[in-house]
Structures are given as C-alpha cells and as structure tokens.
Amino acid sequence: MSHLVLRHLSKCFHRQGIPALKDLSLTVAAGEIFALLGPSGCGKSTTLNLIAGLLEPDPVPYPGEIWLDGILLNPLPPERRGVTLLSQYSRLFPHMSVGENVAFGLKMRRIPKAEREAQALRMLERVQLAGFAHRRPAQLSGGQAQRVALARALVIQPKLLLLDEPLSALDANLRQEMQNLILDLQAESGVTTVLVTHDQAEATAMAQRIGLMFEGQLHQVGSPAEFYQQPASERIARFFGGVNFFDAQADHHELWVGEGIRLFYGAVPQQGKVRLTIRPEQIQVFSHPPTFPHNVCRAEVISERFTGTQRRLTVQTALGLLQAWVAPHQGFGVGQVVWIHLPPEALWCVEGSRSVPILPLAV
Structure with a gap:
C-alpha cells in the first residue's frame, strides 16, 4: 500500500516563461482516491507527469521531492517508480491484439508467457471484456479501448495509479459506466489513485478528497462535502x-x-x-x-x-x-x-x- 508525499514541487516551462506549478506540497494516503481538480492550464497534468517521472521538478526555489512508500522517486526512471499513468487517450499498440496489449507490462517484467496470458484474460474479465483478447484495437469502441487501457494499467499491480482526464473523451453514459468500473476495481485492488479532472461532478463522485488548483497552486484540500458546504474563498x-x-x-x-x-x-x-x-x-x-x-x-x-x-x-x-x-x-x-x-x-x-x-x- 502506497503513501505519496509531494514536497515543494515547482515547474516552469522556460520557452514560454510561464510557471506551471508553484511550490506544491501534498500528501495522499494509502488506498485513497485523490482528485486534482481545476481549470485547464492550472498545473494538474504537470503534477502527474512529475510524479510519473516524465518531467523533473525545478531545483528552485526549493528542491522538489516526490516520495512513495518512504522511497524518494526523484532519481528513479519512470519504469522503476511503481507508478502507472493512464491518460484520456487509450494509446493501445495497434499492431497487438487486445490480450497482448494488456499483457505487455507483464512481458516487460519477464513474466512467463502462459502466466501473463492467464493474468491478462482474468483482467479482461474484470473490465467486462471477456472474449475480446484476440481483437485488434481498431475493432474497439472508445469505451472499450479505455477499458483495455485500464486493464493494462492495473494488471501490473502498480503502487500508484495516475489517471489524467481518463473519461473526458467519452460520452455521458460511458463516463458514468467507467466511473463505476474504476471505483469497483480500485476498491478491489486498494491501489492509491490520483485522478486529474476539470469536472467538479466527476471529482465529487469519485474521490475521497479533492485538491483544487488555480494557476499552479493548491487553494483548498478537503472532502467533496467541504468544498460544497465550506469553501475557503468566493472563487x-x-x-x-x-x-x-x-x-x-x-x-x-x-x-x-x-x-x-x-x-x-x-x-x-x-x-x-x-x-x-x-x-x-x-x-x-x-x-x-x-x-x-x-x-x-x-x-x-x-x-x-x-x-x-x-x-x-x-x-x-x-x-x-x-x-x-x-x-x-x-x-x-x-x-x-x-x-x-x-x-x-x-x-x-x-x-x-x-x-x-x-x-x-x-x-
């Protein structure tokens, strides 16, 4: 079970000269679903990319730190962090079957073929896609592709699951179904999850706690009820x-x-x-x-x-x-x-x- 601590994370993209993240500090409890909420450009996705190791935090004004289970992640490459990032686009490998896509992470971990195929089939059943193992990504609907991507993310049993607007490309009915599926699978696995969204209703429905961001800074952290009943500011x-x-x-x-x-x-x-x-x-x-x-x-x-x-x-x-x-x-x-x-x-x-x-x- 993971315990995520972010300390003094800052990030400025120098080409534009715009600070995307300003001295962000945050703790996410083990097994929690935590939502980073805010308008476009407020630094939510930048935070996820820092955690995943796709970006490095700036050394000033403070040397930002990312801790998971008491281990400092900063020096570790993305593949050694125990973190999986799922975005709004499924990004499945088009030349592989659905089953091969789900088993890909296990293959990279040198899991024997028979075992990884069995795990992939079990995971496809959990995302309600039993019988889809031999299909190609081009034969899937948008909702089915996101289920496959979710199965691929969870089959490797990550310590931390990062969801970057995973449902924004789906229609309203599919979003509701995927919300329920993610909540069910998270409850089964207990994986600590950080969700990025600009949708207040989605954050409220899925997260135990929400961190609201404006212009690269956290402005309030609390339960959904606290945001509705006890907002910290008029904004x-x-x-x-x-x-x-x-x-x-x-x-x-x-x-x-x-x-x-x-x-x-x-x-x-x-x-x-x-x-x-x-x-x-x-x-x-x-x-x-x-x-x-x-x-x-x-x-x-x-x-x-x-x-x-x-x-x-x-x-x-x-x-x-x-x-x-x-x-x-x-x-x-x-x-x-x-x-x-x-x-x-x-x-x-x-x-x-x-x-x-x-x-x-x-x-």
Whole structure:
C-alpha cells in the first residue's frame, strides 16, 4: 500500500516563461482516491507527469521531492517508480491484439508467457471484456479501448495509479459506466489513485478528497462535502457552482444585512464585515409564510427554469437577487410572491481568494 508525499514541487516551462506549478506540497494516503481538480492550464497534468517521472521538478526555489512508500522517486526512471499513468487517450499498440496489449507490462517484467496470458484474460474479465483478447484495437469502441487501457494499467499491480482526464473523451453514459468500473476495481485492488479532472461532478463522485488548483497552486484540500458546504474563498465557491453571495455585518451569530435585516448564522462566530454564500439548493421556497422564527424573507419570482431534476428560480429579495433550486414538482410562476428560508446552518462566510498551504506528513 502506497503513501505519496509531494514536497515543494515547482515547474516552469522556460520557452514560454510561464510557471506551471508553484511550490506544491501534498500528501495522499494509502488506498485513497485523490482528485486534482481545476481549470485547464492550472498545473494538474504537470503534477502527474512529475510524479510519473516524465518531467523533473525545478531545483528552485526549493528542491522538489516526490516520495512513495518512504522511497524518494526523484532519481528513479519512470519504469522503476511503481507508478502507472493512464491518460484520456487509450494509446493501445495497434499492431497487438487486445490480450497482448494488456499483457505487455507483464512481458516487460519477464513474466512467463502462459502466466501473463492467464493474468491478462482474468483482467479482461474484470473490465467486462471477456472474449475480446484476440481483437485488434481498431475493432474497439472508445469505451472499450479505455477499458483495455485500464486493464493494462492495473494488471501490473502498480503502487500508484495516475489517471489524467481518463473519461473526458467519452460520452455521458460511458463516463458514468467507467466511473463505476474504476471505483469497483480500485476498491478491489486498494491501489492509491490520483485522478486529474476539470469536472467538479466527476471529482465529487469519485474521490475521497479533492485538491483544487488555480494557476499552479493548491487553494483548498478537503472532502467533496467541504468544498460544497465550506469553501475557503468566493472563487472556490463559484467554481463549485456557487451563485448566491452578499455582504453583511457580523456580530457573533447575528448578521445584519442592508437596512436592518437580521439573519442568524450557524457556523463559527464572526465579527465585522463578512461575505456570505448559500447553496441554491439549500434555500427553501414557500408559497405562504412559513413558521420558522428566523431567516425568512419575502421575495418575488423573477424567472423560472425547469431542468428535469430541478426548478431553478431567480428571486428578488431585500438581500438582492438570489437563486433557489427546488424540487421539480414545486411550481412557482414568474411574478409570484413567495417566502424563502435561509437555514442558519446553510449560510457560510467566505474569505477573499487566497492560497492555503498544505503541509505534507513526515516520511
């Protein structure tokens, strides 16, 4: 079981003069699925390539280190690191059969032919491709090719599995199937996995923890629930779909908004000017005044959109425009007067955009 520690990794591509990674430190626990999430160009794939040994970290401002199971990987070539990298493109060998592709890594490890063929067949069964061993890559669909690539990556039993946008080239239904397959195989093997994605929903569905990156730096590390409910900054909240923000004056658990509007706040007591957010799905909407003693506002429906699983309302309130996502059976018309409830435990104070240092565990 692996234990990955990254210390002070930096990488600048000198031709462009752009720092791709800035002093990144991170720890991934043994057996964990960890997602590196962020927009294109934020340094996610660069981090994976450094771990895999395809790139070398810059020696300044600090000599970056990559540790796996207490072993420093920096001096080791890619083939000796116990790390497998799977990208969004399957990159199967077109001149080999599916079975030969899966067994290729075993062949490089000098596993006897009969044994490697048997292991390849077992792995193809695990990725639901039994009977495909003699086909050529050109005869596979995109989803089937990615399953073969996954089988090839796992059959060698790596200490660490790196997934670089492995599902982005697939359609929505195939992505869901592959997510489930990867989760099932990871649970069976226990291999430590680092997933790179720009898709918040994918990171949330697959990872126990997420590291969100902007401009080559980690800005927050935590569970999916923490990103949705306790974002460290407004920028992070917006990246995770936050749309409701307003200013208030805080006095412990009381919040004063605008001209004498008082709200109660359920999280850590605050003092002074604060920036608040609330998830649109956490706002409750009623056609008649509810009986809640606090945090109830009169509102008018400005727009309504049906999405299948939700009705997305925009409402005008004394706090400003807010979005509220309600169940599809809750029908509210444009111009209708409604009452909204902002649960105190659902309100959250966000800080200005900042980078949060993530210290690695000792090796």
